[in-house]
Amino acid sequence: MPDITRRTVLTLGAALGFAGVASPTAAWSWPSTGSVLGSGSGTDPQWVWDDDIDRIMADIIDGGQVPAVNHAMRNWVYNSQSVPSGLPSELRTFLQGANRLPSWADIWKLRRAADFNRRKDTYLFLIYGIGGGIMSTVIPREARSVYWSKGGADMQDRAAKTFSFGYDLSDIDAFEWTGEFLVTSNRTRMVHAAVRHMLPQSPHWQASGHDEQIPISNHDILVTFHSTGTFAHKKLKEWGVPMSNADQDAFLHSWQVALHMLGVRDEYIPATWADAHAQADQILTPKLAWTPEGQELAEVLLGLTAQVDLGVTRGFLNEFVRYQLGDEVGDWLGLERDPASEVIIREGWPLYIAFRESLIPIMPANFYLFDQFVRALAMAFLNKGTSPTTTMITIPDMNRPT
């Protein structure tokens, strides 16, 4: 089992594009002046959860009402729909308050973000799917909670549901009346609240060496944001993908709104990319480590694409993980080397980007290989290899049994 030392943190930080200088146990010192609120209480977000919905979901679970709640929500999909009338009244009242954009949301920026997501969807898909997806398996708190919650037993379904979130957030009408993101984020908020109540009752999670009494704090959600949104921003810049300042700002804004919708307090939501990267240096890189749960989750996730026969080999996938996350993470997860694929990716990926972005006139030799790769991932993650549609998020009623 690899150890996390200061040197490991530094090399990891470099590989991922973050500074990674804080110690794994550093106290919270990110300044709330860098938040969308501009000020804060100073409370460490590690001790902040989502009190109202946590209590409501706990009552629903203890009262055996989860099937009825899922049933009442079965047709609740679009932002334009009102909160289903068949829900328990406390939940309904909560959702009526939560099912709207924050007052500081800027619809023009959100529209620009939607357009940016459409223009850069190929890269974002690979960064979220491979970079963020596999990085989540080396974030111990996330790996342990995902593994020991209900969805951990069926990672294909779980991956498809998680991709619904990314898909609905990136969709062209994500925040419009015709979009789905308000509903998807509220469903996710409810799932997280359910997990906070149920996971501490799992003997497996209790025995896993976890280091928090209640999972999915505001701090944990911010870590996940940095392993996806902030990581994407870093990689796009590193790969030389052209992005205007307005595009970058809009992209961040869609994540700021997403974090708010997931119950993160405004005092922790970074106001600028510089603030976000500073926060990531402090809380993401020092947290990365190997766990047996994460190892197994990574194997399952990487195995998913093998089921979709579009000519993508496991060796190619392994090397793409290493290309994004570095050899340290690749070695932790024991990803076998494939020297031929390593060269194709190292030399071909920058050319693929350059051609797609009209920075070079001649189509590179491996252009279609990369295109197939993205398609294979989409098919594997989105809907069990059958069609590119999303899977509805429902409230779990139990933990992973074994």
Ligand code: HEM
């Ligand atoms: C469920 C997204 C942060 C643990 C979900 C689901 C989505 C999602 C879409 C629903 C999928 C499903 O029901 O299977 C996100 C996003 C996050 C975030 C966008 C932050 C930006 C976290 C963190 C943790 C976590 C920090 C743990 C430390 C879980 C667990 C489930 C879940 C355990 C339930 C799995 C199940 O039993 O079905 N999340 N999540 N999530 N999430 Fe998160």
